[in-house]
Amino acid sequence: xxxxxxxxxxxxxxxxxxxxxxxxxxxxxxxxxxxxxxxxxxxxxxxxxxxxxxxxxxxxxxxxxxxxxxxxxxxxxxxxxxxxxxxxxxxxxxxxxxxxxxxxxxxxxxxxxxxxxxxxxxxxxxxxxxxxxxxxxxxxxxxxxxxxxxxxxxxxxxxxxxxxxxxxxxxxxxxxxxxxxxxxxxxxxxxxxxxxxxxxxxxxxxxxxxxxxxxxxxxxxxxxxxxxxxxxxxxxxxxxxxxxxxxxxxxxxxxxxxxxxxxxxxxxxxxxxxxxxxxxxxxxxxxxxxxxxxxxxxxxxxxxxxxxxxxxxxxxxxxxxxxxxxxxxxxxxxxxxxxxxxxxxxxxxxxxxxxxxxxxxxxxxxxxxxxxxxxxxxxxxxxxxxxxxxxxxxxxxxxxxxxxxxxxxxxxxxxxxxxxxxxxxxxxxxxxxxxxxxxxxxxxxxxxxxxxxxxxxxxxxxxxxxxxxxxxxxxxxxxxxxxxxxxxxxxxxxxxxxxxxxxxxxxxxxxxxxxxxxxxxxxxxxxxxxxxx
Numbered sequence: 001x002x003x004x005x006x007x008x009x010x011x012x013x014x015x016x017x018x019x020x021x022x023x024x025x026x027x028x029x030x031x032x033x034x035x036x037x038x039x040x041x042x043x044x045x046x047x048x049x050x051x052x053x054x055x056x057x058x059x060x061x062x063x064x065x066x067x068x069x070x071x072x073x074x075x076x077x078x079x080x081x082x083x084x085x086x087x088x089x090x091x092x093x094x095x096x097x098x099x100x101x102x103x104x105x106x107x108x109x110x111x112x113x114x115x116x117x118x119x120x121x122x123x124x125x126x127x128x129x130x131x132x133x134x135x136x137x138x139x140x141x142x143x144x145x146x147x148x149x150x151x152x153x154x155x156x157x158x159x160x161x162x163x164x165x166x167x168x169x170x171x172x173x174x175x176x177x178x179x180x181x182x183x184x185x186x187x188x189x190x191x192x193x194x195x196x197x198x199x200x201x202x203x204x205x206x207x208x209x210x211x212x213x214x215x216x217x218x219x220x221x222x223x224x225x226x227x228x229x230x231x232x233x234x235x236x237x238x239x240x241x242x243x244x245x246x247x248x249x250x251x252x253x254x255x256x257x258x259x260x261x262x263x264x265x266x267x268x269x270x271x272x273x274x275x276x277x278x279x280x281x282x283x284x285x286x287x288x289x290x291x292x293x294x295x296x297x298x299x300x301x302x303x304x305x306x307x308x309x310x311x312x313x314x315x316x317x318x319x320x321x322x323x324x325x326x327x328x329x330x331x332x333x334x335x336x337x338x339x340x341x342x343x344x345x346x347x348x349x350x351x352x353x354x355x356x357x358x359x360x361x362x363x364x365x366x367x368x369x370x371x372x373x374x375x376x377x378x379x380x381x382x383x384x385x386x387x388x389x390x391x392x393x394x395x396x397x398x399x400x401x402x403x404x405x406x407x408x409x410x411x412x413x414x415x416x417x418x419x420x421x422x423x424x425x426x427x428x429x430x431x432x433x434x435x436x437x438x439x440x441x442x443x444x445x446x447x448x449x450x451x452x453x454x455x456x457x458x459x460x461x462x463x464x465x466x467x468x469x470x471x472x473x474x475x476x477x478x479x480x481x482x483x484x485x486x487x488x489x490x491x492x493x494x495x496x497x498x499x500x501x502x503x504x505x506x507x508x509x510x511x512x513x514x515x516x517x518x519x520x521x522x523x524x525x526x527x528x529x530x531x532x533x
Contacts (some may be wrong), residue, residue: 111338201253
């Protein structure tokens with residue numbers, strides 16, 4: 001049993017599990033971690049396994065996973081392994097409104113050898129689908145006298161020998177209603193035989209041209225060959241059953257029940273009504289024509305050659321639709337042949353056939369052998385397929401960006417990602433327009449400047465405004481200078497000029513008192529004491 005680690009948060013390398021196509025019951029384990037800590041599912045939490053298959057269909061199961069402690073054991077189901085290729089899966093944990101998925105893991109499904117049988121995949125399936133398509137056209141011809149919505153040619157066995165034709169004949173000539181009804185019944189019998197291989201509810205004999213040569217038979221053959229083709233064939237058989245019911249009033253040869261929409265509402269019933277009563281032959285003919293339209297709708301999804309609307313029961317639910325879908329499935333299954341899981345160095349260089357597919361079990365970087373070009377970093381588990389017409393390998397999975405400028409993983413821009421030759425500039429007129437817009441913006445901004453210094457303003461001020469303000473201040477100072485006193489003046493509040501103060505002091509005349517120098521006494525040391533008053 002394979003056992004790998006699986007992160008609760010999607011932040012690591014995706015684990016890869018290898019299984020075989022159609023494996024049912026194979027088990028593998030995951031040890032659950034949240035970073036470096038073992039993850040234990042909280043009480044009340046449920047777990048389920050979900051995945052997306054290569055055919056675009058998904059699955060979700062909660063009955064094939066058992067979680068004990070931090071170990072999750074998963075058992076494969078048929079839908080998990082029915083399609084060869086890489087299946088992207090995850091475990092989802094639900095608790096109340098919380099619904100959280102783990103890191104994805106990849107289920108690499110190796111193609112079954114039986115499924116790769118050349119005769120089954122390339123020869124038998126397309127033939128079966130083509131025959132199923134042919135029988136759907138035959139059913140349409142016997143019911144409505146058309147093939148693919150176009151009237152049958154005069155050499156067609158159903159020409160003037162189909163339910164719609166006889167219903168018309170019934171309405172045109174009431175005298176021949178009985179014969180027309182009989183012929184309509186025969187036509188409906190043929191339609192039933194081509195559709196389901198029965199006539200009036202009894203299987204056709206081995207000598208009948210429709211023995212093992214009818215839509216139901218080939219739909220069954222398709223069902224045994226491919227799973228999806230089988231699903232389409234079942235739906236085709238369902239449509240064929242409806243065509244039988246509306247044509248003959250039977251399903252699988254058994255009369256429909258009274259609750260069936262086709263009960264007393266089918267071509268055979270109305271043909272019988274026409275044969276019973278010539279009086280209401282016209283009405284019966286109209287009903288027979290309506291029933292023939294329904295038979296045409298169940299056969300090819302059209303009424304009188306016009307596709308049924310999307311709300312009709314036969315829309316994408318008729319023999320032709322399911323036959324076409326079965327063919328598409330068969331063609332898609334027959335194109336790829338899984339050759340195994342190999343290392344990058346083991347990719348073959350010769351002997352490849354168109355559709356050869358390999359799982360590369362290690363990370364690698366592409367070279368010139370790949371259609372996508374060189375330098376693409378691909379993780380382990382990437383699938384590649386050989387395209388014969390290109391003589392190159394093509395990357396199938398996983399989708400997305402693998403690298404940029406040779407860098408893998410989480411990519412951040414680098415200075416050398418682009419050079420000048422890779423940068424696209426606008427045309428001259430666009431650049432001129434953009435510059436004009438910018439200049440207009442700057443011009444508008446300029447009107448928001450102060451033209452003079454303003455207290456508490458947060459705007460810029462123009463140079464001229466500053467010059468004017470400075471000039472005004474200087475003029476004020478000049479005016480103030482003329483207001484000084486040129487000499488000390490009593491009670492004046494003006495300042496006095498330095499020259500005025502000097503002159504006033506220089507003009508002071510000293511006086512000498514005799515008492516200061518001593519009357520009649522000689523001057524001592526030739527000193528004179530001056531009292532200034």
